[in-house]
Amino acid sequence: MSTSEAIRADAARLLAEGRAKLVIGYRARGPHRAPAFVSDPAGVDVLIYDNLCKQNLAVYLRKPEVRSRGPVAVVAPPAVMRSLVVLAAESQLTEATVLAVGPDAYHGVLDLAGAAALLKEKYADLAPSPELLEALAKLDAMSPQERARFWTDQFAKCTRCYACRAACPLCYCARCIVEKNVPQWISTAAAQHGNFAWQIIRAFHQAGRCTLCGACEAACPQGIPLMLLNLALSEEVAKQFGEKPGYDPAAKPVIGSWKPDDDQGFVR
């Protein structure tokens, strides 16, 4: 049985048994993949899974219109499961039902604890793509002026559509900091300083939380390489604090906890 078939079978069973009122998965839309919301066991045939499925479906689990439907199951590759674990650690959800898929296998229906266990066992070392690593290394090798120029050009493209925010399951604030206007820390005009502040703070607010799912960058209509920022911070979090978010539903926030011997070589 292919992964897609297995997903369909499990989805149908969950819906039939009432363990889920809604299954969120992927469907094909031409050459692309789009989210599918299935509430009828008869409708599971639209569900597919392949390596084109990039969207992080965890983003839907905090939406009231989804939650009000009753128990939800979600098709979850490792990045999605990690997002769910982070959401649990941040008290944003207490339970989850996932149809766990990996690049290599289908792992069936799991609850949150099962997903965390699976992640630790099978997907503890999810390496970023070599292209991304190389791009970051290239950027790091530049002079500060060159880096500034690079980002000036990149951020100049930003139209402040906030698709990056909408795509991210961890951007769940009821009111985003960019919308706070007393005081207005971040200018909302699509101009240099506001764009910079927005992109920097967006990335920083993900520090120690981001699971590198790539949904933000994939969602950006302007092709801004947001993953460079996310990856740099992720690497730093791992290197400095030995933390890898999205594996422990009881984890303390990386920003919001500390150790007496955290590195302070940079402090004079």
Place this chain on the structure above:
Amino acid sequence: MSKSAASKLAEHVRRATGVDVAECYQCGKCTAGCPMARWMDVVPSQIMRLVQIGDDEAAARLLSSAAIWVCAGCLTCTQRCPKKLDPAAVIDALRELSYQQGKVPASQRKVLAFHKAFLKVVEKAGRMSEIPLTALYKMTSGDLVSDVTLAPRMLVRGKLPLVPKVVRNRRQMKRIFAACRKGDRL
């Protein structure tokens, strides 16, 4: 960090050994444990104190003291120093200075003669052998009579090899000794 109050001698010691004698609070534990203290004219804690003072009088007294040559280098002082200082290293530094400046007291002629004889043998042969060492030592120290009865017994036990072993690459030994020589002194 530079400590302006440190004496020149103390500064020399600090550079040579890493020991900042200002940290010594004169508890005396080094003296208390020193197996050689009873033969010393200046005991280890006093040595530390004199380096702290470090004026000409103190330096003169230290560098011409017998004590720095009487030290056996057993490290008991260093092992037990409650300030984690290294008095043995301080004495090492003073000893080298004393030798460099030609201040070794007459009473320590024998000790110095032994060390010099030892190095002479090593410089020539690359290795120490008992017979050349003893011969050279006795010639330079004038200590001719002691231990004469031991030699035959050592010989019997094969402890006085008659053919000394030598290093083949004698040129290398020469180069090392030449490079380490300061003035006419080693």
Place this chain on the structure above:
Amino acid sequence: MTPLGYYPGCSDHGSGRELGMSVHALARLAGVELKEIEDWNCCGATAAHNLSHDLAVALPYRVLALAEAQGLAEILTPCAACFSRLKGTVVRLARSADLAARMRQVTGLEYRGPLRIINVVEFVNRLLAGGLKDKLAAPLAGLKVATYYGCLLSRGENIIEGDDAENPASMTPAVKAAGAQVVPWNFATECCGGGFSMSFTDAVVDLSEQILADARAAGADCIVTGCPMCHSNLDMRQLTINSRGRGPYDVPVLYLTELVGLAAGLGPKELGLDCHFVDAMRLLSRAEPRPA
């Protein structure tokens, strides 16, 4: 098995020859190959240490550089004094790149390091753990041993890993494996006078006598050591002590390797037991083959 580098030190052919003999005997028995560093030189001992700090590093540096060039990674240095010089040099070189650069210049030789220097106690313990323990066929039952560490196996950088500087016990397992027992005594780490044997004999006589006296008071049948300098002070100088009207003492002083060799049933000549000044041959009778 890769051969273990071997640095005999100058006393190996002379005053400390029974140490080298017994080390080789044990190595043969355990099937460990010792590869002598070719064209090794003297470590400089106390003399270089006292007169020239540069020389005190340069001489061991040449030894280390030769050993490295000859493909050795670990060097057994049975003489505790040489061990102290070699290990001290390894530590200092690792700590200071400046010193390493200067030594490169002084000697014209390249040493990258770090090499691992092991002393005779570590060597014996390693052999025992590697199976020699099962070959000790002639235990020295009831033999009371005062284990004497002296300065060079108990302090500073020389301390044996995991051992306690004030109450060392790294020789205890070997003594026990040999079937003997360790007596508690007070002078295990006191100084014997070291290199002053010739130049300050009075001090050596005094200090060594205290050690002998305490060992005797503790009921020891013999003293076991790992240092040729201590050995010559306690063994050879026992005659001087007695000749000065003290004592008289009659305490055999053995190397740890000799003791273990005895328990392994090796011959006295092979171990150099006949080279001692204080009769050690009598201990032979204590080594009784284990009933089959």
Place this chain on the structure above:
Amino acid sequence: MARIGVFICHCGENIARTVDCAAVAAAAAKMPGVVHSADYKYMCSDPGQQMIRQAIAEKKLTGAVVGACSPRMHEPTFRRAAAEAGLNPYLLEMANLREHCSWVHEDRAAATAKAIDLVRVMVEKVKRNRSLYPIRVPIEPTALVVGGGIAGIQAALDIAGGGKKVILVERGPSIGGHMARLSETFPTLDCSQCILTPRMVEAASHPNITLMTYSEVEAVEGFVGNFQVTIRRKAKYVDWSKCTGCGDCWAKCPARKIPSEFDARLGARTAIYRPFPQAVPNKPVIDREHCIMLTKGKCGACAKACQRGAVNFKDQDELVKVKVGAVVLATGFDLWDHSAYGEYGAGKFADVIDGFQFERLASASGPTGGEIRRPSDGQVPRTVVFIQCCGSRDEKVGKAYCSKICCMYTAKHGMLYKHKVHDGRAIVFYMDIRAAGKGYEEFIRRAVEADGVEYVRGRVSRIYRRTDGKLIVRGADTLAGRAVTVEADMVVLADAVVPRSGGEKLAQLFGVGYDTDGFYSEAHPKLRPVETAAAGVFLAGACQSPKDIPDSVAQASAAAAKVLGLFARPELEREPVVARVNENTCVHCRACIQACPYGAVEDHEIRDRKGHLVRTVARVNEGLCQGCGTCVAICRSGCIDLEGFTDEQVFSEIATLE
């Protein structure tokens, strides 16, 4: 509309020398919102303050900026002046023109420009200040004293004497602490128990004091004025309401060889025991680790012997919750374990003892009845060596500090020994003599001059035991410049004073800091020596640093005075610099809750009128919040703000600097 007044102080010449104060005032007058600007020679003087009051009243100011010295110096002064004129004191801010400007710069133009900047920043800030009012919290007028040694007893008695209730918690079965174990006390040589036991009885019988012995603090919640403390009453296995303390039980106990803690292991006790005859309460407990019945399930000799049926093997630990308004920590000290000193025998020589052991040997109630007899063979030692600074002032064992009391008690020991063994030798090895107390130096001299205690200046390097039983002490006499060897019969080590075991855990429960040695940290080393960083928690005795009896008692009384001062008012006023959560926008990610150093941010459930849970948010407990603002910076959506340092205020300060 903001109506801001600016007041520039010359501070005599201190500011005016480098800053053109008139120019600053003139520049300030042009700043938006400023309706009044003046400069004056001494703004903090009466006429200066009067200028401020007058301007506030006449110009109807809504805010004021005083450009003068550091706010750490005069902020309270000027805020008081503002309040007197009817302006909320939190509507006044200071610009630091002296410490941060005139005193550190030389160039008059640059300094004046900077001064104008500093004033402008504060003008923009103060426009956004809000009136704040001190937070009032009711106080529970009962104190908790932790530790029943002399410090704890004294603090409890003083608080009780002031008419307030006290709960005195002690870990052991009796109060009295170390002082009960001492023979005589320096510098008067009066009998320790004779002066202590009346105090113990008084504490036990005082109507305001509740004694909780054999108990430990388990958990702490709440804050100054309102602590809820959970105390574990350990199972005693004896019903004290029935027990008369007759002693039939311990007379019959077959487990008789348990080393007595009270006698510093030199004597033995039974498993059912009271630690010493004068114990308060004078009733036994069963030590569950050694009781044969409790470990092996058979025995019960004590239960059979007890005519009142007070023994209860089924007794359980009990958790008691108490509400208190203030806490005094008086957990005292231990002696460092000298077995870490290999060169002194690693604790293996029976006749190398510590100070408490000597106290018990010298005590009339001790295991030898007050005769100095050495532990190994009961012989009277003819030569006793006392070694000071054992562990103290020794960085090798991680203790750089001086234990303070050893010089004095060692002199006392030497004296007591000489009084009891007239022909014996008492030799003291010391590094320095620290005898800076009333009558202390005289006491030391008396030991040397009248009693013949021999003082040798130097540390001891090694002690070993010869086969004949003599302890060979190798020390130094640094004054004579030589090594010294003494053949001693007994050696007394003045081990370092260290905090009581478990002290760190207790400190964490109460939010009290401690130093690297484990001693509790006072709020300020000079000016607030009995307070801690945790409001309402005070210190008494050696838990803070090594102290002798007079110092401990003095600090205990000081702590009691602090407690009584706190309890003198029905409620507590606190600075209103606290964080507040905007519950409308909070999504309850709990980062603030996890980050708060004081546990002041709590989960708060919002319910509808019917009591149904709508959602959970974070809420700041004003009583606990200390105003650090860590939560504010952690909140990603900017839902938390800090009064006095709001986002708006900081934003405008930064913006002003453009």
Place this chain on the structure above:
Amino acid sequence: MAQTETKTAEAAAAFQPRIVAFVCNWCTYAGADLAGTSRLRYPPNVRIIKLPCTGRIDPLFILKAFEGGADAVLVSGCHPGDCHYTSGNYHARRRWALFRRLLDLTGIDERRLFFSWVSAAEGQKFADLVADITEKVRAAGPLEPANPARRRL
């Protein structure tokens, strides 16, 4: 060639860096006070914004300062273990460790963002620190208007 060099050097000397310092009330602010009471001298380029604790310092503050024209930012508080609020500085330390990486990656490097511990007793350290960073920023030159952090109208 020599002439241009002189010119550059003159320009560098004339450049007065604008440095915004965010400091805690209990340690660094008091340390700066001590520098004053000790009459130490340091350049007048730093403007201090006082906060109760480094824990209060939001990265937004730093962005805002750069946006508005600061050439460098200094953040300073109590030494680890000395925080008046026990752990605000530990929280801050983590925040900075990550934030500085982000700014470095986007072109605001270590010549413009300084972190330090200055206790209430370290007046000298504060004065030295300000002198040193002023020199460093002077050497680095102004943060160009083209820098993405800058407000460009």
